[in-house]
Structure formats: C-alpha cells, structure tokens
Amino acid sequence: MTMLSKPLENPAFIALRNRTVMSAMSRSFADAERCATDEMAAYYARRAAGGAGLILTEGTLIHASGDGWVNAPYIAEAKHADAWRKVVDAVHAEGGAIACQLWHMGRISHADFTGDAPVSSTNRAAAGVNRQNNKPYGEPRALEAHEMPTIYGYFADAAERALDAGFDAVELHMGHGYLPDQFMDGQVNDRTDQYGGSVENRCRFALELVEAVTARVPGSKVMARISPSRMMGGLYEWPDLDAMIAHLIPALSQLGLGALDVSCANSPYHETAGRMVRKIRPLFDGVIVAGASLSADEAEAELASGMVDAITWGRAFIANPDLVQKIEQGQELTPFDDAMRSTLV
Numbered sequence: 391m392t393m394l395s396k397p398l399e400n401p402a403f404i405a406l407r408n409r410t411v412m413s414a415m416s417r418s419f420a421d422a423e424r425c426a427t428d429e430m431a432a433y434y435a436r437r438a439a440g441g442a443g444l445i446l447t448e449g450t451l452i453h454a455s456g457d458g459w460v461n462a463p464y465i466a467e468a469k470h471a472d473a474w475r476k477v478v479d480a481v482h483a484e485g486g487a488i489a490c491q492l493w494h495m496g497r498i499s500h501a502d503f504t505g506d507a508p509v510s511s512t513n514r515a516a517a518g519v520n521r522q523n524n525k526p527y528g529e530p531r532a533l534e535a536h537e538m539p540t541i542y543g544y545f546a547d548a549a550e551r552a553l554d555a556g557f558d559a560v561e562l563h564m565g566h567g568y569l570p571d572q573f574m575d576g577q578v579n580d581r582t583d584q585y586g587g588s589v590e591n592r593c594r595f596a597l598e599l600v601e602a603v604t605a606r607v608p609g610s611k612v613m614a615r616i617s618p619s620r621m622m623g624g625l626y627e628w629p630d631l632d633a634m635i636a637h638l639i640p641a642l643s644q645l646g647l648g649a650l651d652v653s654c655a656n657s658p659y660h661e662t663a664g665r666m667v668r669k670i671r672p673l674f675d676g677v678i679v680a681g682a683s684l685s686a687d688e689a690e691a692e693l694a695s696g697m698v699d700a701i702t703w704g705r706a707f708i709a710n711p712d713l714v715q716k717i718e719q720g721q722e723l724t725p726f727d728d729a730m731r732s733t734l735v
C-alpha cells in the first residue's frame with residue numbers, strides 16, 4: 391500500500407479514506423441565485439468516484455460584502471445550504487468526504503458585486519484590475535475594530551450552515567491575499583490599532599476568527615488555508631515570516647483547529663509551501679495538507695518526510711476526475727489545459 395492510499399486517522403480532524411485532497415477551485419458555474427447546481431453535484435461526485443479522499447469546494451462566499459467573482463456560489467442563506475446539500479449527498483454516495491471553503495475577498499472584491507465599497511484591513515486599493523469585470527480594484531473601507539465580530543459572525547454562521555447541510559468540514563480561506571490575509575500581510579495591513587503593526591496585532595484577526603468559528607462548530611471539522619509564501623512576480627512572503635509563524639501556528643493549534651492547508655497557489659511547491667510546512671509541522675498538532683502539482687513520487691516522498699499528512703492537487707483534478715485511481719494504477723495523467731476552465735466535466 392502506498393502512503394497516499396493509507397487512510398488518515400488523526401483524532402484532531404475528520405477521518406479520510408486516503409491522503410489525497412482536491413484543492414478549492416473557483417469554477418463560476420453557480421446559478422443566478424448563486425446556488426450550487428445539479429451539474430456541480432455531478433462534477434464533484436465524479437472526483438469522489440475517482441477516489442479523492444477529501445474534496446474542497448470552490449471558494450464559497452459567506453456574505454455579499456465579500457463578493458467579487460462572477461457566478462461564485464454562496465453559503466449565506468438557507469437556500470444556498472439547501473442547494474449544497476445535493477452536492478454533499480452526491481459526494482457521500484461515492485464514499486468521499488467534502489469540505490466547504492468559506493470565502494470573503496475583502497479588498498479583492500468589487501463594488502459591482504458588493505454594492506458598496508469593499509472592506510479590508512486598509513483603505514488602500516489593491517494594485518491591478520479585478521479580472522472578473524476588468525475594472526480596477528476600488529478603494530476599500532478599512533474595517534473598524536468594533537466591526538470585526540460581525541465578520542467573524544458571517545464565517546461562523548456559514549460554518550454552521552455548511553455543517554448542517556452535511557459537509558464533513560469547512561475550510562476558512564485565510565490565504566491568497568483575501569480578507570484574513572489582508573490583516574496578516576504586513577505589506578497590505580497599514581493599521582495603527584490593535585489589528586496592525588506588531589506580529590501579534592497582525593495575527594489578531596485570524597486568531598479571533600478561528601476562535602469565533604471553533605466556538606460554534608467543533609474544531610475537528612475546521613481547516614484553514616494559509617499562504618505565507620508564494621510567487622507573485624518574484625518570491626512573495628509575509629514580512630516577519632518566522633515571527634508570524636512562531637506566533638500564529640501554536641495559537642491555531644491551541645484553539646483546536648483541525649487542519650491547516652498550506653498553499654502556495656500555483657507556485658513551485660518545494661520553494662514555497664514545501665519550505666513552510668517544515669517550519670509549521672513542529673508547531674501544529676492537527677493535520678497538515680499541502681501540495682501543488684506534485685508528481686506521485688514527489689507526493690509519496692513528501693508524505694514519507696512526515697511534514698504533511700495529505701497531498702493537495704488542483705488542476706490535475708480538473709483534468710483527471712479519476713486522478714486518484716490513475717495515480718494508484720500508475721497511469722499517465724491528462725495534462726491540464728486552459729480550455730478546461732470553461733467547462734464543468
């Protein structure tokens with residue numbers, strides 16, 4: 391038996407039938423009400439039928455104030471949860487497990503979607519354009535300290551709604567430059583209050599968020615995705631990286647967070663997330679998942695290193711619904727191609 395095919399049983403987190411994880415990938419196929427569709431249920435169920443140990447849904451918006459993506463699904467109201475239930479049931483029918491990625495885009499959202507100025511840690515706009523509407527990112531409004539619990543409440547409500555709909559777990563999207571990352575990243579966060587400045591202050595939003603969510607749902611069903619290091623036109627890392635990790639990770643462990651998904655988006659793994667998990671592992675008691683386009687051999691080696699408990703794949707799962715079976719049988723993988731973004735097969 392390969393390490394990838396070994397069940398994952400760690401009391402800190404939900405049990406998985408193997409150590410393969412499908413990464414969250416926005417696909418923009420929700421309906422006009424931003425509800426998951428039958429087509430989406432079939433798409434996710436095919437990945438479960440193909441052997442995926444855990445499926446992360448595409449980024450799923452917890453509230454309209456965090457929206458900046460065409461046809462991204464929501465989990466903000468009962469109708470959204472009802473729609474997700476058919477996805478969850480279809481995945482479970484194939485023996486898979488599925489977690490809902492909870493998403494607030496902060497300043498990366500857009501007033502065209504939110505109806506109001508986006509909110510963030512800062513009132514400085516992100517550079518560039520929102521590729522969903524090709525308009526420059528608008529000037530955000532820096533959240534005031536007294537507003538933080540409202541945002542945590544959106545996440546906690548969404549987590550509860552997701553677990554009630556049958557999801558096995560939820561993943562808080564705290565990476566890739568979205569709202570929680572806009573607090574942790576010292577290049578974005580220019581606050582002078584208790585949510586900015588020092589390492590402790592920059593971690594405060596993320597830690598209070600996890601505390602609020604784990605007060606409402608079991609920590610063993612909560613994951614968080616972080617991306618302290620990735621390539622974005624050169625190597626991009628949180629300023630004070632080691633001090634941030636030394637403060638954040640033991641505190642997340644202490645709060646009983648079940649799993650960390652250490653992401654580098656689509657950067658070369660060994661230079662980014664692979665380095666991060668080596669710093670994080672000694673400080674975290676829960677499950678660690680990480681990856682990015684690793685070969686089967688690289689995935690086995692990474693599991694054997696003991697630095698991660700399961701391996702994530704993104705684009706390979708789009709191109710190969712039966713990815714896990716193909717890996718187990720040593721079959722060649724279909725390469726991902728950009729045209730695959732526009733269909734949901």
Ligand SMILES: Cc1cc2nc3c(=O)[nH]c(=O)nc-3n(C[C@H](O)[C@H](O)[C@H](O)COP(=O)(O)O)c2cc1C
Pocket residue numbers: 413414415416417448449491563566615653654655656657681682683684702703704705706731
């Ligand atoms: C089409 C597409 C959509 C994505 N959407 C999300 C998302 O909603 N949430 C997220 O955390 N990452 C998202 N990602 C990043 C992936 O989860 C993953 O980290 C990245 O693709 C690197 O893994 P890979 O090299 O195995 O594809 C997306 C990637 C792709 C290709």
